[in-house]
Amino acid sequence: MSAVVIRTVQCAASIRTLLAAVTLAAGALPSFVNAQDVPKSQPVATAPAPRTTLPLKLAPRPTKSAITADDLMTRLYIFADDSLMGRDAGTEGSFKATELLAREAKRLGLQPAGDSGTFFQTLPLKSKKVDPMSSFIAGGASLELGKEWGFMSGSTMTFNDTPVVFGGVMGEQSLLPAEQVAGKLVVLTVPASRSALQQALEGNVDVPAGASGIVLVLPQQAAGYVGYVLSTGLFVDDPAFGGPRLIVGATVMSKLFTSPSSELKAGTVGTSVNVKAILDVVPSPFPARNVVAILPGSDPKLKHQYVAVGAHSDHVGMSRRAVDHDSVLIFNRIVRPGGAENDDKMGNAEQFTQINAELAEMRKSSPTRRDSIFNGADDDGSGSVAVQEIAELLSTMKVKPKRSTLFVWHVGEEKGLWGSKFFTAHSTVARDSIVAQLNIDMVGRGSATDVTGISKEGQDLRGGPDYLQLVGSRRLSTELGDLVESVNKAKTHNLLFDYGMDANDHPMNIYCRSDHYEYAKWGVPVTFFTTGGHSAYHQLTDEPQYIDYPHMERVAKLIADVAQELGNRPGRPVVNQAKLDPRGVCKQ
Template sequence: MSSVVFRAVQRAASIGTLVAVGTLTFSALSSFVSAQDAPKSQPVASAPAPRTPLPLKLAPRPTKSAITADDLMTRLYIFADDSLMGRDAGTEGSFKATALLAREAQRLGLQPAGDSGTFFQTLPLKRKKVDPMSSFIAGGASLELSKEWGFKSGSTMTFNDTPVVFGGVMGEQSLLPAEQVAGKLVVLTVPTSQDAVLQSLDGEVDVPAGAAGIILVEPAQAAGVFGYVLSAGAFVDDPAFGGPRLFVGANVMSKLFALPASALKVGTVGTSVNVKAMLDVTPSPFAARNVVAILPGSDPKLRNQYVAVGAHSDHVGMSRRAVDHDSVLIFNRIVRPGGAENDDKMGNTAQFVQINAELAEMRKSSPTRRDSIFNGADDDGSGSVAVQEIAEMLSTMKVKPKRSTLFVWHVGEEKGLWGSKFFTAHPTVSRDSIVAQLNIDMVGRGSATDLTGTSKDGQDLRGGPDYLQLVGSRRLSTELGDLVESVNTTKKHNLVFDYGMDASAHPMNIYCRSDHYEYAKWGVPVTFFTTGGHSAYHQLTDEPQYIDYPHMERVAKLIADVALELGNRLGRPVVNQPKLDPRGTCKQ
């Protein structure tokens, strides 16, 4: 699941927290400060550090047609192995992981549904480096890069003596006629709200035909966005990810126009600017690829409709230095039970006494193990291999579902839903033919000792032997939500559904943080299945040895039965709730 930490700008709890984040932060501590140096706050956890009977490594075994805990274990030990180096999108590890998924899809007899008859849909992934000599001169003044201005583009942008014209407030502006904007940069002010800032960064913004480009004026509270948009790294060069644009701070308005901002009228022409927004752009050394496969339906009339089942194949890669795995394991369980969701917690004196005592006890039987790989066993190795198991079960049935089943392993979810955004913008089947999307992300934990999330009012949510979270199941189609409940009961799965994270306006914003949203925004009914968060979320300790495979088997079997019901029922789930704006920003 996409992280609050990694996508700090997208996930900010308020407009004031919009800051530049270049790399994922994590609680990988190689040693602990002494108890007297630790901050004195936060309660102490009482349960001892969990020990697992599962091995660090496991020899692979042949899988069976049925969904089983043993098969899930075999698959996950392969998919979350150190050799895949954390599966960060656009790296060798992710490339190898997608190759594994495609080979298995082929072995199962699925049909390729990617590019040019392959199982791969390749994203136009590139790497950028901003030239620090980039310049923006307005009203005779040179603006400071990353503090007063920034830009987002797939290539260098140059504007010489280009006049600006005021276009109003972003999202509210009336598009100016072509003759008023021809050859000019249109200036739009961004409202002071989190949603508006997010829209300005990554959403589509209407640009009048004939304009040279747009300048978005960010509110003073969001000055940190400049560092975010300028940060070096990978990006997807595609219109679905937002077109090129310039950003300036609110204080720059006085350099663009003679009149104060409050007195400007739409169509007011300002000064001329000179901009050199220079980028060094190179192709990604390794392709970022969705893996797309189809199990054809058995009914001639319904086989052109699809039940989509998906997960994301990527995780967050590797850290720059190796640390003590067991220290991280104990520290997070005691101080940061939500993993990366709790990265602001530092621990108190009593907690560090407990941490050091437990670590000393563990050292009696376990030597120090240095670790630098975020294996992503639960996030989202568990979902990826659950999709494989569901595909194997459905593909070995004598009578296949009437509708076709569309399996998509999305890449780059951790980067900002890259793969699902690209697939739904450029679907390899008709988007309208997808009757529902079942998203599987983090289904390998959910025990009573796991902090699976918090309620909207801040109360801790905990798992249990029958635990499963559902998100989004009735947001577009109440019929789909009812269907999931019915399958759980009639097929005797007897899982206990927790809808606490699905509450409207929930501050953790889970509905917007995994791949189902990119389908929902186009009107496709969705259900997000997850066993929720835990102390290994986006940590080095998210490894196959800590997964609850029998529980994971129950969840995968439920989802398989939901897919079967959707594949065989006469009608598609009716969309009876308000549709979303596919160009807008997600709101839970």
């Protein structure tokens, strides 16, 4: 699952936290014997430490047609192995992961539905290097690159004496007539929310017709992220990801307009600016690829409609520096039960005393293991292999579902929903032929010791033996939400659904943070299946040995039955709720 951008309206402490949220990877943990000066403001955790008897490595075995815990385990130990180096999009590890997925899709007899008769839909991923001689002069003042301004573009941008015009708030802006923006840079202020900030930095923000480009003004709380767009070397060069944009800090507004920001109205013309944003662009050394496959339906008419089942294949890669795996495991469980969601928690003296004691006990039976790989077993190895198991089950049925099943393993979800954004903008099947999308992201945990999220009111949510979170299942189609409930009951899966993370205005904004959203914004009914968060979220400790495979089997079987019900029912789920603006800012 994609990491949060900002936790409230305040920014996190570093650019690295912004999307990868790999806070403990950047260096060694603090000494567990020198914690006397840490504040005593946080309670000591009392939940028992999760234990596992599963091995660190597992020899692969042949899989069966049925969905089983053993098959899921075999698949996940392969897919989340160290050899795939954390599967970061645009790297060798991600390339290898997509090779594995395509090879298995071919073995299962699925039809390729990517580019040119292949299983791959390749994103136009490119690498950029920003020239430090880039310049931005506004109101006679030269802005500091990386601190006061940054830019996103597929090529060098030059603006000479180009006037700016205020367009309003991003996502709520007035549609100024073409003649009013012609030849100008349109300035939009970015709302102080995590979804708006993610949209501004890596989402689709359209350039108004006739305008030369856009200038996005980040809120004061997010000033530290102006340089983020310069620090990310990889980007998707596609119109679906927005046009050329300049990113500036809030203080720059006074250089663009003579009137205070609070008095500006849409259409107000400001100063003229001179910009030279210089960069070298080359293709990424390793392609970023969606893996797309189809199981044709058995009904001559309905086979041209699709039930989409998806997950994301990527994770967040590797740390530059190896740290002690067990220290991270214990530290996060006690101090950061939400993993990267709690990266602002540093621990207190009592907690470090408990950490020391548990680590000393662990050292009696296990030696120190240095670790630098974010294996992403749960996020989202669990979803990726669950999709494989569902594909194997459906492909071996004597009578296939009437509708076709569209399997998509999206790439780059951790980068800002890259793969699903690209696929839905350039779908290899007719987009309106997709009757529903079932998204599987992090379905390998959810025990009673896991903090799976928080309620809208801020109370911890915890898992259990029958636990499963659902998000978005009734946001477009109440019929789809009812169908998932009825399948769970009729097929005696007996899972207990937690809708706590699906509340409107939930501060964690989960509905906007995984691949289902890119389908929902185009009017496709979705359900996001997840067992929720935990202390290994975006951490080095998200490994196959900590996954609950019997629980994961139950979740995968439920989703397979939902997919079959959707594939065989006479009509598609009726969309009876308000549709989203596909170019607007996602708000849960």
